[in-house]
Amino acid sequence: MLVDADACETRRMVHESASAGYQRQSSVYASVRPSYHPDLVDRFVEMFGNGAVVELGAGSGIFTSQLVASGCVPTAVEPVSEMRERLHRAVPQVVVVDGSAEATGLEVSSVDTVVAAQAFHWFDHPRALDEIDRILRSGGHLVCLWNVRDENVPWVANYTEIVDRYAGDTPRYRTMEWRRAIDDDERFEPVGEWELENPVSATPDQVVDRALSTSFIAALDESTQRTALEAIRAVTDDLGPTFDYPYRSELQAWVRA
Numbered sequence: 001m002l003v004d005a006d007a008c009e010t011r012r013m014v015h016e017s018a019s020a021g022y023q024r025q026s027s028v029y030a031s032v033r034p035s036y037h038p039d040l041v042d043r044f045v046e047m048f049g050n051g052a053v054v055e056l057g058a059g060s061g062i063f064t065s066q067l068v069a070s071g072c073v074p075t076a077v078e079p080v081s082e083m084r085e086r087l088h089r090a091v092p093q094v095v096v097v098d099g100s101a102e103a104t105g106l107e108v109s110s111v112d113t114v115v116a117a118q119a120f121h122w123f124d125h126p127r128a129l130d131e132i133d134r135i136l137r138s139g140g141h142l143v144c145l146w147n148v149r150d151e152n153v154p155w156v157a158n159y160t161e162i163v164d165r166y167a168g169d170t171p172r173y174r175t176m177e178w179r180r181a182i183d184d185d186e187r188f189e190p191v192g193e194w195e196l197e198n199p200v201s202a203t204p205d206q207v208v209d210r211a212l213s214t215s216f217i218a219a220l221d222e223s224t225q226r227t228a229l230e231a232i233r234a235v236t237d238d239l240g241p242t243f244d245y246p247y248r249s250e251l252q253a254w255v256r257a
Helices: 007-013 015-023 024-033 036-047 060-069 079-091 125-135 154-164 176-184 204-212 224-233
Strands: 001-002 053-058 076-078 095-098 111-117 136-149 189-197 200-202 242-245 246-255
Touching: 024 125, 024 204, 036 060, 036 111, 036 136, 036 189, 036 246, 053 060, 053 095, 053 125, 053 136, 060 079, 060 111, 079 095, 095 136, 111 125, 125 176, 136 154, 136 176, 154 224, 176 246, 200 204
Parallel strands: 001 095, 053 076, 053 111, 076 095, 111 136
Antiparallel strands: 136 246, 189 246, 200 242
16 A cells, blocks of 8 residues: 655655666666575564564565565555555555655654665664654664675675766765764664675676666766666676675664663
8 A cells, every 4th residue: 555645845855866766777676686684584573573663765675575475564664656666566565655764754652663674874864863763662673774795705896896986975885874873873772783694696687787776877877877887797797697796684773762
């Protein structure tokens, strides 16, 4: 079920790279972004999946689908319309809210767990944390999940160097600003963190599509985008027809103090 919130307010809070890039390439994002390690999903469901769960920035529903398959049906909040439509088609049993991390439209103290999968870096951190504090019940949890590339692998380091040329001021996981914002907020106390290697099989075409699913690459003009993707393809020239794309799944959790 799709639920509308204040669309104007929501759009204002979405970074331009996310708004433009994910509108253009929502289908590519859904097809090439990896799912999270199943053991980490099981840990989330066991420790944080009871009660009312809300996923912020749910995107195309990669983590949402894994939750539903594990018996945990969250409410999904997503500000980009193309992502919401894809999410609704993927998991029609989930309530999908047109809202943002900063303005969910949810009731005060109505949520037991707030989770953001591959999303918290996009948020306006102070406003998002205020909103999370508002909707969480006492003793509720804030959880972040990520799939992170292993840049110690030479071809992945080369890939990253090319992609970084086009990042501009786009918020990134790797700056860790999102983590500092949560750790510095006295309303949230750390519970723990876990990580597991999560390699996925890939082809050269899938590596190119993975780059295209990156918000600021997707938002480039056609000529610049072609140049970037040609350079990305060249990185895979010596890797063969299939190879491992080295990811690491991470989970960090905090409790509302």
